[in-house]
Amino acid sequence: MSQAFPVPPSLPPLWGPRGPTVAEPAPTGVPTADGGRRPADRQCWDDRVAMTPRQDIPVLQVTSLTVGDVCTVTVSGDVDCLTGPGLQEALLDVLDRSRPPVSVEVDLSRVTFLGAVGLRVLAVGHRLAESTGVALRVRCGAVRAVVRPLEVTGLWHMLDVVDRDGPGSDR
Numbered sequence: 001m002s003q004a005f006p007v008p009p010s011l012p013p014l015w016g017p018r019g020p021t022v023a024e025p026a027p028t029g030v031p032t033a034d035g036g037r038r039p040a041d042r043q044c045w046d047d048r049v050a051m052t053p054r055q056d057i058p059v060l061q062v063t064s065l066t067v068g069d070v071c072t073v074t075v076s077g078d079v080d081c082l083t084g085p086g087l088q089e090a091l092l093d094v095l096d097r098s099r100p101p102v103s104v105e106v107d108l109s110r111v112t113f114l115g116a117v118g119l120r121v122l123a124v125g126h127r128l129a130e131s132t133g134v135a136l137r138v139r140c141g142a143v144r145a146v147v148r149p150l151e152v153t154g155l156w157h158m159l160d161v162v163d164r165d166g167p168g169s170d171r
Contacts, residue, residue, distance in 0.1 A: 059083070062090040069102035076110035084117030091125045100134050109141035109163075114149045126159055139163045 060083035064073045071094050079087055094104055106122070108114065122138065129136035137160045140146040150156040 060086055062087055064090060064094055066094075066101055070105065071101040071103070072105045072107055074107045074110070076112075078113040078115075079111055079118030079121070080113060080115040081117045084115070084121055087118060088121045088124070091121060092128070095125060095128045095132060095134060100132055103135040103137065104129060105137045105139055105162075107139045108146045109139060109143055111140075111143060111146050114146045119149055119153055119155060122155060122159060136160065137162050 060075070060077040060079060062073065062075050064071055066072075073091060073094060075087060077083065091104075091106065094101065104125075106125070111118075126136050138150075139162050140150070141163055147156075150159070150161065
């Protein structure tokens with residue numbers, strides 16, 4: 001429970017049982033011997049929150065395979081703010097080669113989550129591929145975790161999306 005202190009002139013007053021007061025949050029940090037406080041080593045809203053990474057969260061895996069003039073970048077796992085830079089690095093490495101492939105296919109059929117960072121990586125990759133004359137295709141199968149974000153953001157119409165419903169079917 002918060003304590004009531006006299007109102008500083010900069011804060012609007014609240015009327016309490018003893019006149020105008022303002023509720024201030026409880027002091028944070030760890031008490032020191034001299035009566036002061038130092039920042040806690042671990043600060044969180046609730047001490048019951050585990051600060052260790054979960055083992056059941058899929059890790060992003062990105063592999064690329066070039067056969068002739070076609071490079072396939074296969075992605076599996078979650079593409080979010082933590083793993084998106086790995087996808088960006090892999091895709092830009094393929095597109096920034098001194099002799100880039102004629103076609104790059106990004107296979108997202110094993111992606112379990114596609115966040116805003118992943119969408120940005122695809123948009124940047126598309127722009128870079130267009131500027132270098134490389135055909136960039138996105139293969140997503142019927143994975144709703146990929147199809148829905150692409151549709152909602154309009155990237156579905158900007159990117160060359162193939163194989164939504166099955167092999168050989170476009171859009």
